[in-house]
Amino acid sequence: MTLDYTAMGFITFDCLGWPVTAIPEGGGTTFIDDLTLAVSGAAGTAAIAAAKMGLSCRAVGGVGPDMMGDWVLQRLNQFGIDTSAMQRRPGWRTSSSIVTTRPDGARPALHMKGATGDFFIDDDLAPQVIDARVVHFGGVGLMTRMDEGRNAELARRAQAAGAITTADIFAGSAADMPAVASILPYTDYFMPSIEEAHALTGRHDLEGTAAFFIDKGVRCCVFTLGQDGAYYHHQNGTRFTLPAYEVPVRCTCGCGDAFDAGFAVALIRGMDAETAVRFAQATAALNATGLGSQAGVEDFDATWAFMERTPLRRSPATLAAVA
Ligand SMILES: Nc1ncnc2c1ncn2[C@@H]1O[C@H](COP(=O)(O)OP(=O)(O)OP(=O)(O)O)[C@@H](O)[C@H]1O
Numbered sequence: 001m002t003l004d005y006t007a008m009g010f011i012t013f014d015c016l017g018w019p020v021t022a023i024p025e026g027g028g029t030t031f032i033d034d035l036t037l038a039v040s041g042a043a044g045t046a047a048i049a050a051a052k053m054g055l056s057c058r059a060v061g062g063v064g065p066d067m068m069g070d071w072v073l074q075r076l077n078q079f080g081i082d083t084s085a086m087q088r089r090p091g092w093r094t095s096s097s098i099v100t101t102r103p104d105g106a107r108p109a110l111h112m113k114g115a116t117g118d119f120f121i122d123d124d125l126a127p128q129v130i131d132a133r134v135v136h137f138g139g140v141g142l143m144t145r146m147d148e149g150r151n152a153e154l155a156r157r158a159q160a161a162g163a164i165t166t167a168d169i170f171a172g173s174a175a176d177m178p179a180v181a182s183i184l185p186y187t188d189y190f191m192p193s194i195e196e197a198h199a200l201t202g203r204h205d206l207e208g209t210a211a212f213f214i215d216k217g218v219r220c221c222v223f224t225l226g227q228d229g230a231y232y233h234h235q236n237g238t239r240f241t242l243p244a245y246e247v248p249v250r251c252t253c254g255c256g257d258a259f260d261a262g263f264a265v266a267l268i269r270g271m272d273a274e275t276a277v278r279f280a281q282a283t284a285a286l287n288a289t290g291l292g293s294q295a296g297v298e299d300f301d302a303t304w305a306f307m308e309r310t311p312l313r314r315s316p317a318t319l320a321a322v323a
């Protein structure tokens with residue numbers, strides 16, 4: 001296989017400000033301390049964080065013929081990411097967000113959906129796109145054209161070619177289930193946030209929610225639980241919850257996407273399941289220390305050292321979950 005990692009799907013241009021507590025009244029101005037730009041999204045953040053940690057990466061998605069699209073492509077290239085399968089969609093704007101990060105790191109966003117909904121990988125491009133050791137479908141539910149069966153077909157082909165497939169979603173309710181359900185039989189690691197998993201299934205327990213997806217063909221569920229950590233549930237019976245790391249949080253934007261990148265690095269390096277989840281959470285925690293997706297992620301060695309020295313959070317929810 002030519003590359004380590006393909007991250008396909010939701011790739012956005014983000015403009016982030018910190019700290020924001022309210023939109024000013026009328027036409028007023030509020031002064032803030034920090035402002036930055038980032039390429040974000042379940043595929044964009046994952047590609048950059050993985051590239052920072054040494055994987056050879058390809059980003060696949062859609063941007064518009066606009067300034068945000070220029071910047072997204074330029075930024076991906078700065079990290080050495082292969083953008084040859086990125087598509088400029090005529091008549092579309094680049095998917096973009098204004099992120100108003102609160103003092104506690106929560107990140108309310110104003111999002112314009114854009115070209116993520118319009119890119120399409122045809123049979124000519126498919127072999128190139130799935131030619132990676134790990135093929136990640138990031139933002140299932142937002143890729144309108146790809147979600148109608150095409151993601152499932154590419155995941156099927158990727159697995160048949162010997163790749164490991166991973167998937168993360170953008171789902172608010174059971175209405176997103178058809179797009180997600182189609183890819184599940186061809187997904188080795190399914191990595192949504194627990195809120196999304198609950199919203200999709202209507203279930204509210206960890207084990208039952210994971211069993212639901214495994215019943216639909218997923219090999220392993222890895223649910224992220226925000227500041228409460230992550231839950232791993234493999235069809236082979238391995239199950240555990242691990243707490244998150246104790247970090248000074250600046251912005252949690254892209255934590256789930258950085259987790260996906262860390263998990264891909266762990267798969268490529270052959271880490272065992274618990275180390276993989278710890279490493280993924282270390283990547284996510286470092287992400288939370290900076291403003292803008294993946295800003296706090298440096299490289300593999302720094303993430304590994306962080307993982308070894310940083311204390312874990314012991315929140316009540318985590319203690320209950322591991323009891
Ligand atoms: N406040 C926090 N402190 C430490 N770690 C955190 C915090 N918030 C999130 N994390 C880490 O990030 C991981 C992913 O977070 P979360 O479950 O919020 O993802 P998400 O909702 O999918 O995020 P995104 O929408 O950005 O993809 C968690 O498993 C945890 O390890």
Ligand SMILES: [Mg+2]
Binds near residue numbers: 168169193257
């Ligand atoms: Mg997420």
